[in-house]
Amino acid sequence: MGWRSKYDVEFKGLKEGLHEFEFEIRDEFFEHFEQGLISVGNVDVKVKLEKRSSFLKLHFKLKGWVELTCDRCLENYRQKIKHKSELFVKFGESDYEDDEIVWVSPEKNQINLAQLIYEYIILSIPIRHVHPEKKGVSGCDAEMLEKLKKYEHKEEEKQDTDPRWAALKNWNNN
Numbered sequence: 001m002g003w004r005s006k007y008d009v010e011f012k013g014l015k016e017g018l019h020e021f022e023f024e025i026r027d028e029f030f031e032h033f034e035q036g037l038i039s040v041g042n043v044d045v046k047v048k049l050e051k052r053s054s055f056l057k058l059h060f061k062l063k064g065w066v067e068l069t070c071d072r073c074l075e076n077y078r079q080k081i082k083h084k085s086e087l088f089v090k091f092g093e094s095d096y097e098d099d100e101i102v103w104v105s106p107e108k109n110q111i112n113l114a115q116l117i118y119e120y121i122i123l124s125i126p127i128r129h130v131h132p133e134k135k136g137v138s139g140c141d142a143e144m145l146e147k148l149k150k151y152e153h154k155e156e157e158k159q160d161t162d163p164r165w166a167a168l169k170n171w172n173n174n
Contacts, residue, residue: 003032004114011089012109014051021047025064025117033118037125041066043081045117056089056111062120068129072148073140077131083124087116 009021025043030036043064050057062083067076089111092103104111131139138145 003028004112007114007117008110008112009047009049010110011049011051011056014049016051016053019049019051021049023047023113023117025121029114029118032114036118037122038066038068041121043121047113054091058087058089058113060085060087060116060120062117062124066121066125068125070131070140071129072138073131073144075131075141075144077139079125079129080132081121081124083120085120085123 007023023045025041025045027040030038030041041064043062043066046061048059048061050059060083062081065078065080068079069075070077086100088101090101090103091106093105097103102111133139
């Protein structure tokens, strides 16, 4: 009985139809995932479980924020996240996971959602981590941006092109 048991959903005793579950994801949750991108966050997760005789359908809805390091100024900031997803749980002889279907043995009476919730949080993070703009102004650390400008690569003045190459530039303009 560890920390993961908080994220167990028992489906054996449930009647067919819709059932709702809510989870609060806080900093302690992220501590259990090694080499994680996130260590601080506050995410509310709502799961609607649709039980049928031969399968389960899970509707995930995540909303909250996570703390990330800005790619531009290296300062931490809060990134708002939102995510919706659906997952089917089907019953079969062996446990198997796919992008949209999880197979579990018919003897199981519960499914643990901890890893799925973590993966959905990671998927909701934008690829580029930068401070959100506030009224058109970057939220990045101004002092750090000034330091970066010193090392910015400036294009050298264009040198005269060799006339032999200049003729080739116009070749594709027909």
